[in-house]
Amino acid sequence: MTRVLPPATPHPAALSEPAGPPGFSALPGWTDDAAARAAARLDRSGFDPGSDPDAVVVARSVDDVTTVLTHAHATGTPVVVRGAGTGLSGGTVAGAGSVVLDLSRLDRIVEVSPADELAVVEPGVITADLDAAAAAHGLRYAPDPASLAISTIGGNIATNAGGLRCAKYGVTRDSVLGLDVVLADGRRISTGRRTVKGVAGYDLTGLFVGSEGTLGVIVGATLRLRPVPVRTATLAAWFDDVEAAAAAAAAITAARLQPAVAELLDTACLEAIAEAGGTTPPGGAFLLVQTDGFGADAEIDAVRAVVEPLARSVEIAADDAAAEELLATRRAGLPALERLGRVLVEDVAVPRSRLAEAVTAIAGIAARSGIRIATMAHAGDGNLHPILVLEAGRELDDHVWAAAGEVFGTALRLGGTLTGEHGVGLLKRRWLRDELGDVSHDLQRELRAVFDPGGVLNPGKAL
Amino acid sequence: MTRVLPPATPHPAALSEPAGPPGFSALPGWTDDAAARAAARLDRSGFDPGSDPDAVVVARSVDDVTTVLTHAHATGTPVVVRGAGTGLSGGTVAGAGSVVLDLSRLDRIVEVSPADELAVVEPGVITADLDAAAAAHGLRYAPDPASLAISTIGGNIATNAGGLRCAKYGVTRDSVLGLDVVLADGRRISTGRRTVKGVAGYDLTGLFVGSEGTLGVIVGATLRLRPVPVRTATLAAWFDDVEAAAAAAAAITAARLQPAVAELLDTACLEAIAEAGGTTPPGGAFLLVQTDGFGADAEIDAVRAVVEPLARSVEIAADDAAAEELLATRRAGLPALERLGRVLVEDVAVPRSRLAEAVTAIAGIAARSGIRIATMAHAGDGNLHPILVLEAGRELDDHVWAAAGEVFGTALRLGGTLTGEHGVGLLKRRWLRDELGDVSHDLQRELRAVFDPGGVLNPGKAL
Numbered sequence: 001m002t003r004v005l006p007p008a009t010p011h012p013a014a015l016s017e018p019a020g021p022p023g024f025s026a027l028p029g030w031t032d033d034a035a036a037r038a039a040a041r042l043d044r045s046g047f048d049p050g051s052d053p054d055a056v057v058v059a060r061s062v063d064d065v066t067t068v069l070t071h072a073h074a075t076g077t078p079v080v081v082r083g084a085g086t087g088l089s090g091g092t093v094a095g096a097g098s099v100v101l102d103l104s105r106l107d108r109i110v111e112v113s114p115a116d117e118l119a120v121v122e123p124g125v126i127t128a129d130l131d132a133a134a135a136a137h138g139l140r141y142a143p144d145p146a147s148l149a150i151s152t153i154g155g156n157i158a159t160n161a162g163g164l165r166c167a168k169y170g171v172t173r174d175s176v177l178g179l180d181v182v183l184a185d186g187r188r189i190s191t192g193r194r195t196v197k198g199v200a201g202y203d204l205t206g207l208f209v210g211s212e213g214t215l216g217v218i219v220g221a222t223l224r225l226r227p228v229p230v231r232t233a234t235l236a237a238w239f240d241d242v243e244a245a246a247a248a249a250a251a252i253t254a255a256r257l258q259p260a261v262a263e264l265l266d267t268a269c270l271e272a273i274a275e276a277g278g279t280t281p282p283g284g285a286f287l288l289v290q291t292d293g294f295g296a297d298a299e300i301d302a303v304r305a306v307v308e309p310l311a312r313s314v315e316i317a318a319d320d321a322a323a324e325e326l327l328a329t330r331r332a333g334l335p336a337l338e339r340l341g342r343v344l345v346e347d348v349a350v351p352r353s354r355l356a357e358a359v360t361a362i363a364g365i366a367a368r369s370g371i372r373i374a375t376m377a378h379a380g381d382g383n384l385h386p387i388l389v390l391e392a393g394r395e396l397d398d399h400v401w402a403a404a405g406e407v408f409g410t411a412l413r414l415g416g417t418l419t420g421e422h423g424v425g426l427l428k429r430r431w432l433r434d435e436l437g438d439v440s441h442d443l444q445r446e447l448r449a450v451f452d453p454g455g456v457l458n459p460g461k462a463l
Numbered sequence: 464m465t466r467v468l469p470p471a472t473p474h475p476a477a478l479s480e481p482a483g484p485p486g487f488s489a490l491p492g493w494t495d496d497a498a499a500r501a502a503a504r505l506d507r508s509g510f511d512p513g514s515d516p517d518a519v520v521v522a523r524s525v526d527d528v529t530t531v532l533t534h535a536h537a538t539g540t541p542v543v544v545r546g547a548g549t550g551l552s553g554g555t556v557a558g559a560g561s562v563v564l565d566l567s568r569l570d571r572i573v574e575v576s577p578a579d580e581l582a583v584v585e586p587g588v589i590t591a592d593l594d595a596a597a598a599a600h601g602l603r604y605a606p607d608p609a610s611l612a613i614s615t616i617g618g619n620i621a622t623n624a625g626g627l628r629c630a631k632y633g634v635t636r637d638s639v640l641g642l643d644v645v646l647a648d649g650r651r652i653s654t655g656r657r658t659v660k661g662v663a664g665y666d667l668t669g670l671f672v673g674s675e676g677t678l679g680v681i682v683g684a685t686l687r688l689r690p691v692p693v694r695t696a697t698l699a700a701w702f703d704d705v706e707a708a709a710a711a712a713a714a715i716t717a718a719r720l721q722p723a724v725a726e727l728l729d730t731a732c733l734e735a736i737a738e739a740g741g742t743t744p745p746g747g748a749f750l751l752v753q754t755d756g757f758g759a760d761a762e763i764d765a766v767r768a769v770v771e772p773l774a775r776s777v778e779i780a781a782d783d784a785a786a787e788e789l790l791a792t793r794r795a796g797l798p799a800l801e802r803l804g805r806v807l808v809e810d811v812a813v814p815r816s817r818l819a820e821a822v823t824a825i826a827g828i829a830a831r832s833g834i835r836i837a838t839m840a841h842a843g844d845g846n847l848h849p850i851l852v853l854e855a856g857r858e859l860d861d862h863v864w865a866a867a868g869e870v871f872g873t874a875l876r877l878g879g880t881l882t883g884e885h886g887v888g889l890l891k892r893r894w895l896r897d898e899l900g901d902v903s904h905d906l907q908r909e910l911r912a913v914f915d916p917g918g919v920l921n922p923g924k925a926l
Contacts, residue, residue: 113814113816114717115713115716115717115814115815115816116814116815116816117716117815118814138719139719159662160662160666162660166659166660167659170637171660171662173666173669174633174637183902183906187902188902189900189902189903189906190900190903191903193812193878193879193880194814194878194879195812195813195814195844195845195846195878195879195880195883196629196630196812196815196844196845196846197625197629197634197812197841197844197845197846197880197883197884198812198879198880198882198883199622199623199634199673199880199882199883199884199885199886199887200880200881200882200887200891200895200898200899201887201895201898201899201903201904201907201926202670202673202674202678202907202910202911203623203636203666203669203670203672203673204903204906204907206636206666206669206670207665207666207669207670209666210662210665210666211665215665226721227719227720227721228719230719250578253578253580254577254578256601256602256690256691256693257690258689258690258756291757293721293756293757293758293762294754294756294757294758294759294761294762294765295756295757295758295759295761296757296758298757298758299756299757302757349656349658349659349660349661350658351576351578351579351581351657351658352578352579352580352659353576353578353579378660381658381659381660382658382659382660383658383659383660415656415657415658416656416657416658416661417656417658417660417661417662417663418663419661419662419663420658420660420661420662421660421662422662423662424662424663424664428663432663432664435663435664436663436664437652437653439646439650439651439652440652440653440654440664440667441664443646443652443667443913443914444664444665444667446913447665447910447913448665450906450909450910450913451906463664
C-alpha cells in the first residue's frame with residue numbers, strides 16, 4: 001500500500017541567514033530557542049513534519065507581522081502562521097526551513113459595539129473570550145467550534161470553523177464582516193466593512209476566510225455579533241439505531257423546523273460513553289436538539305411531535321440544569337473515545353438527505369478495516385465527525401489512512417465534501433483534486449499566486 | 464464641473480467579422496436585428512452607452528454559452544451578459560463593439576429538494592418563480608429584492624442582490640451553495656456543493672457572487688431554501704420626524720430583537736405618497752417592522768414596547784389583510800416618487816448606528832442642491848435608498864451626479880459603502896477606489912485578470 005500523505009518535510013526551502021533589511025531576527029519576539037521551536041512544530045492533527053521549524057517570531061504588533069512578511073518575501077522564507085495550534089488538519093504544522101509567525105499575543109478585543117452589533121478584534125483573541133465580552137451586551141459570537149475555549153479567532157477564520165450552532169446561525173464566514181490583512185509582500189489591505197451589507201468590489205473577505213494562511217496574514221477582524229436568544233429549549237431522544245435517529249433528523253427538516261442545534265451520536269459513540277462509565281441509557285443512537293428565540297418552547301414541542309414516533313424515548317429539559325444534563329451526553333462523546341486510544345477526528349459533510357447512508361457506510365468501513373470508528377454528527381447540516389480510535393501504541397499508519405481515505409471517498413460519492421469545517425491543511429491535500437476537479441484546482445492555484453507569488457505563505461498546505 | 468461618469472462608449476474594441484472556428488453567428492439564437500440590439504442596450508440605471516450592441520445571442524443551452532465565450536476569447540470580443548435587464552447600476556448596459564449574451568431563456572428550475580432544502584436552477588429563472596416553486600414544499604427563497612417579480616436569479620447572483628428580509632436572512636450570497644460557471648475561455652467549473660457546510664478549497668462561490676459578469680458566466684446555481692415561517696407579525700409606526708424613527712430602529716437593536724423586516728420611509732417619501740393621493744396619516748416618518756417564526760407575536764410585542772415611547776402612533780396588524788394594508792404604505796413609496804419625475808434610485812449602506820446621521824445628511828444635500836431626494840431605508844441593516852427625483856424633462860446631468868456623489872461621500876465618511884445591494888456597474892466606478900483603497904483595488908484587478916486575461920467579460924464595468 002502506498003503512503004497517501006505528502007513526505008514528512010513539506011517545506012523544501014532552507015532558512016538562510018537573515019539577509020537584507022529589514023531582517024526579523026532583530027525583533028524582540030524572535031527566537032531560535034530549541035524549546036520554543038519544538039513547541040511550534042505540531043498542531044492537533046496527529047501529523048508530524050519530522051523536524052522543528054528554524055525560528056519562531058511572537059508578533060507584538062502588526063508592524064512585527066509586516067517586518068516578518070517583508071523579509072520572508074524578499075528571501076523566499078516559508079512562513080507558517082500559528083494561533084493556538086488547535087487545528088485538526090495540519091494547517092499549522094511547521095518543519096525545518098520555515099519560520100513560525102505566532103499571533104497569539106495579538107489578543108486585544110479592540111471594540112464591542114452594541115449599537116452596530118459587531119466586535120473588532122485582533123487575531124489571537126480566544127473565541128470564548130470574545131463571546132464573554134459580547135455577553136455583557138446581551139450579544140454573542142455565534143460560531144461555536146468545540147475548541148472555542150482554546151482556539152483563536154484568527155484560527156477560526158483561517159479554517160472557516162463551524163460548530164454546533166451552524167445549523168441555524170451559519171459558519172465563521174457568516175460572522176465575518178471585514179478583515180485587516182498583511183499581504184505576502186508586506187502591503188496591508190482592509191476588506192469588507194462595518195455594515196451588514198455591501199457589494200463594492202469582489203468578496204475578498206470570503207476569499208480570506210478558510211484560506212488557511214495561504215493568501216495573507218489576518219491581523220484584525222470585524223465580526224458580527226448576534227442577540228443572545230431570549231430562550232433556548234433542549235430535547236434529547238434515544239433510538240434503537242442510527243437509521244432511526246437519522247430519520248428523526250430528516251423528519252425535523254421535513255416539518256420545516258429550524259433547530260439551532262441538532263447533534264447525533266451513533267452506536268459506537270454511545271458504547272464508548274458506556275465503557276467510560278457514563279450513565280447513558282442503553283440505546284443505539286442519540287439525538288440532541290435545541291431550538292431558540294421567542295418561540296423556542298413551541299418549536300421544541302413541534303420537534304417532539306415528529307421525533308417521538310421514531311424514538312425509544314424522548315425528554316425535554318424542564319430547566320437549565322436538566323438541559324445541561326442532556327448536553328453532557330453529547331459532550332461525553334469525544335472524551336470517552338479519547339480514553340480508548342489515540343483519536344483521528346475526521347470531518348466530512350454530505351447533503352442532509354444522505355446522512356443515514358453516510359453513517360451506515362462509515363460503520364461498514366470500520367467493520368472491514370477493523371478500526372474502531374465512532375461518528376458524531378451535526379445532523380442539522382449533514383456534517384459528520386467520524387472518529388477513528390487507535391488502540392494504545394498504534395501510529396497513524398497506512399492502514400489507518402486507507403480507512404480515512406474510504407471515509408472521504410464515501411462523502412464525495414454521496415455528493416458531499418472532504419471537510420465541513422476543519423480545513424484541508426496537510427491531511428486532505430491528497431484528495432482535494434478529486435473534489436474540486438482539475439480546472440477549479442488549477443484556477444485556485446493561480447489565485448494563490450496572485451496573493452503570494454513567491455510561495456512563502458504556508459507552502460505545501462491547503463491546495 | 465467635470466463629468467464624473469465614464470465616456471459614453473465604454474467598450475473600445477470593435478466587433479470584427481466573426482472569425483475562427485467556432486464562430487457564434489451560426490448559433491440559432493444569434494441576431495443582429497436592429498430591434499433586438501436596441502432592446503439589449505439599456506438596463507434600469509438611466510445610463511445610455513450611446514449606441515447599440517453589435518449582436519445579441521439568446522442562449523438556448525450551456526453549449527451556446529461555451530461557444531460564445533470560446534469565440535469571444537479567441538477574438539477579443541467584449542461580452543455583456545444579460546438576464547432581465549433590471550439592474551440599477553449599468554452592469555448590463557451594452558454599446559457598439561460588444562455582443563450581448565442573453566440568458567433569459569435558460570429558465571428551468573431543474574430541481575427542488577425538500578429533503579436538502581435546496582433548489583438547482585438555471586440563471587434565467589425569475590426570482591419569484593423560484594420562490595413559488597419552493598412554496599409548494601413549505602420552503603422559500605429568502606432573498607427578496609424589490610424586483611423579484613421581474614429579475615432573474617442570475618442577475619440577483621451577479622449583483623449579490625438584497626431585499627427586505629436581509630436583516631434576518633442575509634443577502635443572495637447567503638443563499639448560494641454552489642455555482643456552475645463557464646469561464647472566459649470556455650472551460651467549465653463547479654463551485655461549492657449541495658452541503659450547507661464545506662471548506663475544501665477557496666470560496667470561489669463567494670467570489671462569483673456579486674462579480675457583475677466579470678469573472679465568468681453563471682449557467683447554474685444550487686440555492687439554499689428556508690422554511691416559510693409558521694407566523695409573521697407586522698407592526699407600523701408613525702413618527703414626528705426621521706430622527707425619532709431612526710431612534711426607534713436603534714431601540715429595537717438595543718433591545719436585542721431581530722426583526723425579519725425593518726423599513727423606514729422619510730418625510731420626503733411620505734409627502735410624495737400624500738401628493739399621490741395616498742391615505743398616509745400625517746407624520747414625518749414611517750417604520751414598518753415584521754417579526755417571524757414560532758415567537759413572532761411575542762417578539763412584535765417586544766418591538767412595540769420599545770417603539771411606542773418614541774412614536775406618534777403604533778399599530779399591530781390583527782390579521783393578514785391588515786398587514787397588507789400596512790405594507791401598502793411601504794410599497795407606495797417608489798410609485799409615488801415615480802409619478803413626480805424620472806428617479807435615480809441610489810443604494811448606500813452605513814453602520815446601523817449612523818442611520819439617522821445619514822438620512823439627515825442626505826436631506827441636507829437635497830436642500831443645498833435643490834434636487835428632491837426621498838429616502839427609503841432597510842433600517843435593519845443600515846441600507847439606504849436615497850431616491851433622486853428629476854422634474855419632467857430633466858436629464859441626469861452633472862448637477863445631479865454631483866449630488867449623487869455627495870451622497871456616496873456621506874456614506875463613506877460614516878464608515879459605510881457606495882452600494883449595499885445594487886452593485887457598482889458603470890455608475891459607481893468613479894468612487895470605487897475611494898472605498899477600496901489602492902492596494903485592494905489593484906489586487907482585485909489582478910484577480911479579474913486571472914479569470915479573464917483577455918478582458919472580454921463585461922469590460923469597463925464593476926472595477
